[in-house]
Amino acid sequence: MFAIRLENVTKKYIVSHEKEALVRHILPHFLRIKTYEELEALKDINLLIPSGQTLGILGRNGAGKTTLLNIISKVTFPSQGKVSVNGKVSCLVGLGAGFHPELTGEENIYINGVMLGLKIKEIKDRFKEIVDFAELGNFINAPLQTYSQGMFMRLGFAIAINVNFDILLMDEILTVGDIYFQNKCINKIKELKQKKKTIIMVSQSPSILNELCDRVILLENGRIVKDGLPHKVGQLYQEMMSSSRQVQSLSIVDRGSQANLSNLFQKEYLKTWRVCRDNWGTISGTKEVEIIEVMILNSLGKDTHIFKTGEKMLIKVIFFAHKEIDNPHFGVAIFREDGTYVYGPNTRFDGFTFDKLKKGEGEFSIEYKNLNLLPGKYHVSVAIWPEDESFAYDYHEAYYKFEVISEKKDHGIFYLEHKWNWRLP
């Protein structure tokens, strides 16, 4: 199941001229003449967010982060493309939206709460919880204009976090407030993560995203330029911010359409399993079929990341096809932490063909009866390819991890079933 799905979403803003009035806008509109400039805040975004995922959005000012959140929360409409949202959204974009300075904290809790979609009865039930979290004490009966900035933010956060939601959107809110309150928020977010809420957070700080997110996307000039594990994307972002050369090279890639961008990647790298470690922990592909969830299960069917040498391992992949696809095939590869390509079968080489993939959700799995790997850390790549492997639909490169332990002392890569024989002189 996915929580949010964006298909080819483009958002254009009209760069406002001083007077965007009858003469400048409406009349030309009927005559079909373009008199205004457009600014593309988001360009052809395709994004699937599985439910329960915590996704971070990283990017410079003006990269389109807030626009993306606004489109998900329905505050603004995309110019093109489709947005599907499963579940109730709560927004920490505008903390304390609708707060009125002349009314008391209590009155504002009710107004803001109802605005965020709570029923009055629910607010009554949670009132104490909200006031406690915001740590307002007696100030709750004072007008809001007497509040400090910190109290204001705390109250806003406390209300928004107490709304029933499946999806939480947060825009840079962790950068406000003192460190004590920041930690409190971070703990609250971790708690929500455990409750399997879908969380999308925008931040300029890779370290916070690294701490909280399962996945991070990097936006640049309205496009997703990188998708992957938080530390990987965060590292790229920092490199990009520190050297202007990097930024330039990225923006050259930006200028091409998404198709060109994909071609560039695909022809070069995606043909087979990439061995170069530069892109470990990233997601790429054309996304006609998208991998939603990958589970690494042990013999008891438990999702884990620690295995013993020789134990049974099952890698289960849930995917979603956005359109009908001819003849795809699936692949799973294992790499050792030092980059050694250990084993990577795919369904085509193993002689299976799937004629047609219909639209919708599906899954495949690969079972290793005896995981004869020696102790160490391993990474798993998962990919879905078209018939000729000229590009990948979705490619999670060394994205998943597991560790192998063993009581025996062994050296090498594999445990090979063996037997000693000898004849001493």
Add this chain to the structure above:
Amino acid sequence: MLKRIKSIIDNYELIFKLSSKEIKVRYKSPFLGFLWALLVPLCIIFIFKIIFSLILKIPMGGYPFFIFLTTAVFPWNFFSLSVSNSVLSIQENSNLIKKIYFPREIIPLSIILANLINFILTIILILPTFYLFGLRFDYYIFLLPLVIFIEFVFVVGISLIFSSLQVYFRDIKYIVEILLFVWFYITPIFYSLDLVLNTSNLFFRLYMLNPLTQIVTLYRVALLKGYVFKLPAGINTLWLIATSMGISLAVFFLGLYSFKKLEIRFADLV
């Protein structure tokens, strides 16, 4: 369209909260508080009294001047306040529009509702004074809720149109100012319908098509005993109700439709 109305109604708690906030904020700081809701129209009436009854001597159809004006100034006040308050409502609530999603119609709607509550309370307070002038009510008073409802529907429609247009054309608020000014004079507020009857027949017919004329006349039918018998020939209560209701509903749906069309770019423009 019906789905839209349903989603607005589903948010009734939000509408009530916002209206009560509107009322609270309006009367919290002023020393005289809610009294202002009464004082402002009363002052207007007093000024009219001086100008129109002492200087201009306009006939009032045989009713005490105060009563005659009350039946129109209060409804007019509800109309003009609601329209002028809501024109800027979307634009001024940009912090909400840009941050939270809810049906945007709720913003002007809650302002109108606040004004409606205001209006009903003042009417309830002012009606007993009719007795001081020796006036009694008849069965037509039961029309009052219906007339208020018709006016409410009309006000909502007009406000939705102007508040959504204002986001695109910042000139609308000035146009509305002029419109309200003209509208005040083409509605029989400080003069009686007989005065208009003296002009040409065609003009009178056009004049009667003004929904506010119909609504104000209905208020008088409801509140002034015997007024119904003084209606000009060709005008009767049923016609007034039917046409004003028809026009109001048409304006209401037009408002909903235009609002829905224009809403798409609200967050980008405010």
